[in-house]
Amino acid sequence: MSGNIAITKARALFTREFLEHKTAFFTTPLVITLFMLGAFFLLTAGTATGIIEWHDDIWEIERNGMEHADEIARHVGMALYALSLPLQLVLPFVIFFVLLGSLYDDRKDRSILFWKSMPVSGLEEIGTKLLATIIMAPLILFGFIIILQIGFVILSMIFTSTVGLPNAGVLWQPGQMFSVWGLLIASFFLHALWALPIFGWLMLVSAYAPKAPLLYAVVPPVALFAVEGIFFHTAHLAEWFGGRLSSVAVQFNGDDIQLGGFGSLTQRDLFETDFLDAFTMTFTSGDFWFGTLLAAAFFAGALYLRKSHA
């Protein structure tokens, strides 16, 4: 296959995923972004007090003089980060349900027969579905986060100028924006790497479930946790599973810090997380590679099942 054909094909495959999941990948973050900007606009135009309180810390520092410029920047950074949380929270749900339906929905509506009439291999198909969900969808979402943050800053600047507060320019902190974007992307992909076995499990279930994939996805692991609890009075499986979801940071930083993403984030984490270190530790962790091998087995199982479906 020549390079051009491969690119054309990849584009067609990813476009298909985007169109099929346009509501989850695009419309949902769009609506949330517009809603938040709209709400913020109404708030600034209507009750000025809320916004003054919102920025109270900044103005306080501002009045204390420019030597606190770093702290101002941090407050702006925190505000920008907090602003992205509603959009971030959508992402796990999008990924969960899209992967769960990825190899199930077309079996249910029989369109699998159309997809399989095309010269697209199972690996190409499953690979596209996975990458579209865990890379394309998050990148689209980050695009909306960027729009939301810039919109928020511009609205804030217009507002502060209008009500006569001094030095609206202090709100424009491109350096903070870049570091928040970097943090969001790095923390998402760090989480995604650890969650690979979960993604694999969801696709395996999606390829296997004769009906109700949600039950097939949830019941077996929960049953295993219960069996372990009842017979061994331990919870290693559940702990291991939990580690795939959210406790990445615990393993790195040694205390109860959560790395962005789904958990709450303190000011300290935001500016002090060493992602290079976090990724290095991920790739040198035996636990991570065990999970990745498990994920590979799940994906291979999904591929095998997909092949035999008609």
Add this chain to the structure above:
Amino acid sequence: MTNVIEAKGLSKSYGAFQALKNATFTIPLGRIVGVIGANGAGKTTMLNSVLGLSSFDGELSVLGRDPSKDRRNLMEDISFISDVATLPKWMKVKEVLDYVEGVHPKFSREKALDYLSRTKVPLTKKVKALSKGMVVQLHLAVVMSIDAKLLVLDEPTLGLDIIFRKGFYANLLEDYFDQERTIIVTTHQVEEIEHILSDVIFIEDGEIVMDAPLDELSSSFAELVTDEANAAEARALRPLTERKSLGRYAFVFEGVDRGKLKSLGEVRGMGLADIFVAKMTGEKQ
């Protein structure tokens, strides 16, 4: 003549149920083959094996490839419509064309647009908004615009009205079929495809009970209508079936000399549907 499909001892079981038993057949290039059998006889099982949609036992070569291992490459040279309404409902018509154009190196968008321009299928609507007939027209436009060597149609016109069905097969024959292509078609409406078929395969309970060119079939099957006086002599020629109505006897014969039959009464040619019924019921008698 090159063979498009070569199957030897093709079998498929679902648990204890044997859907396909030791089927051996070849399908050469440039033929239109009708696969005819009752529901559950094994037609779809056989076609799914050919299309690489299910595993199988035995030997099977399609365009020189093993479909169970090489579906992806095989699909560059095979098109199929399995069942009606398998186009993804959430796609717009234009997006279907975009997708096929993107993934299929032998698809001609111009041809597809040309076929569609002769229909009322709107390019901007979603598949779920189309009528059943339009969905089939769209699907047919897609497969006819793929320069494939083998086209497999499994009940392509199920649930469509007679006008659509006639038009469907007319298009297929006029615009698509040539000596470099092979078409395999299954349908319940045998009469409608009879005139386009070159070969026929009958399947019963997972076994191929007949595999012959249609003209051979037409000349070897005949119906004799005669009276009481000649009935005994006719029975001696071992008819497949016998029925009596209004005081006259009708016998169906396979492979019996027509001259001999003519001496006993009136001899009629038979349609494919009647041949199929006679063959199936005759075997059981």
